[in-house]
Amino acid sequence: NKEVMEEIIFHQGDIRDEKFLKKVFLKSLNNGYQIDGVIHFAGLKSVEESIKKPLIYWENNVLGTLNLLKILNLKKCKAFIFSSSATVYGTKNKSPISEDSNTKPINPYGETNLTIEKILESFYKSEETSISISNLRYFNPIGAHNSFRIGENPRGIPNNLFPYLCKVASGQINELKIFGNDWSTRDGTCIRDYIHVMDLADGHIKALDHLMTNDSQLINLNIGTGQGYSVLDLIKTFENINNVKVPFIFSDRRKGDVCKLVANNQRAKKILNWYPKRSIEDMCRDG
Numbered sequence: 001n002k003e004v005m006e007e008i009i010f011h012q013g014d015i016r017d018e019k020f021l022k023k024v025f026l027k028s029l030n031n032g033y034q035i036d037g038v039i040h041f042a043g044l045k046s047v048e049e050s051i052k053k054p055l056i057y058w059e060n061n062v063l064g065t066l067n068l069l070k071i072l073n074l075k076k077c078k079a080f081i082f083s084s085s086a087t088v089y090g091t092k093n094k095s096p097i098s099e100d101s102n103t104k105p106i107n108p109y110g111e112t113n114l115t116i117e118k119i120l121e122s123f124y125k126s127e128e129t130s131i132s133i134s135n136l137r138y139f140n141p142i143g144a145h146n147s148f149r150i151g152e153n154p155r156g157i158p159n160n161l162f163p164y165l166c167k168v169a170s171g172q173i174n175e176l177k178i179f180g181n182d183w184s185t186r187d188g189t190c191i192r193d194y195i196h197v198m199d200l201a202d203g204h205i206k207a208l209d210h211l212m213t214n215d216s217q218l219i220n221l222n223i224g225t226g227q228g229y230s231v232l233d234l235i236k237t238f239e240n241i242n243n244v245k246v247p248f249i250f251s252d253r254r255k256g257d258v259c260k261l262v263a264n265n266q267r268a269k270k271i272l273n274w275y276p277k278r279s280i281e282d283m284c285r286d287g
C-alpha cells in the first residue's frame, strides 16, 4: 500500500511488555491504520547463549510471542509471520530436509522455536481466530544489503561462521577455527545452506502477500536455497571475490553440529512463487 510506505512509524520497546504492545496497536488505529499483518522477528537466537541462559530464551521468545498473539487477536490482525529456524529439525534428518521431516530440537533456542510453532498451530485451529500464519524456517542467512549501508557487525566474538569470517578478514581476529575436518563430506568440513539476507527478506514479502490474499491457512516453509556449501567452499569464495586472505586452522568438532544441513525449498517456491536469486559469490561480496 503506497500510503503506508510513505511513512514508517517506529516504536522501540520490549516484546515482554504487554502494555507497550497494546499501545503500538492502539496508536496505529488512532492514526487511521489498522495493523493487519505482523512479521515477528523479536527473538533471541544464539544456540550457545540459550544453553547457558535458558530462562531468558523461554521468557523472551515464548512469553513475548504469547503477548503479541493476545494483542493481535484482539485487534483482528489477518496475517502473522514467524521467524523460525532449521534448528527445529534437530540433527537426525537427512538433507535435503522437507517441512514434513521430524522435528526434534537439541538446544533451548530450538525448543523455544518449536514451542512457538506449536502455540501458533493451536491458536490457528481455535475458533477464536481466522488468522493466517506462516512459520519461515530459516537455514543459514548471511550477507548484507548491497548498498553496504547496513550489515552484520556483532559486538564481541561472534559464534556464527560468517560474521566470524568477516572479523578475521578485516584483521580484528587472527584466525578462523574450522570445527572439524573429518566429517563425511567432499573436503571433510560441514555443509550448510547459506542464503542471502535479501533473498530471505524477499521471502517475507512474498509470504505476507500470500497470507493477505488467500484463505486462512497455516504453512511451514523452509527458507534456504537448496544448495549446500562446505566451510572451506565459503572461505575460498570469500577470499576470491573480496581479494583478501582468511587465515584458518582446523580444530575439534563443535558439540551439537550436524554434518550437512540443506533445505528442500520446493514448497516455498511453489506456494509463494519465491526463488532465491543471489549466489554464494553475492553473499560473500555483500557481506
Ligand code: UFG
Residues within 6 Å of the ligand: 045, 046, 047, 085, 086, 087, 138, 139, 140, 159, 160, 161, 162, 164, 176, 177, 178, 179, 180, 190, 191, 192, 231, 254, 257, 261
Ligand atoms: N563453524 C566453524 N567455525 C566457526 C563457526 C562455525 O567452522 O567459528 C562451522 C560450524 O561448525 C558449522 C558451520 O560453520 O558447520 C556453520 O555454523 P554457524 O554457527 O554459522 O551456523 P549453524 O549451522 O550452526 O546454525 C545456524 C544458526 C542457528 C540456526 C541454525 C539452523 O546459527 O541460529 O543455523 O540450523 F538455528
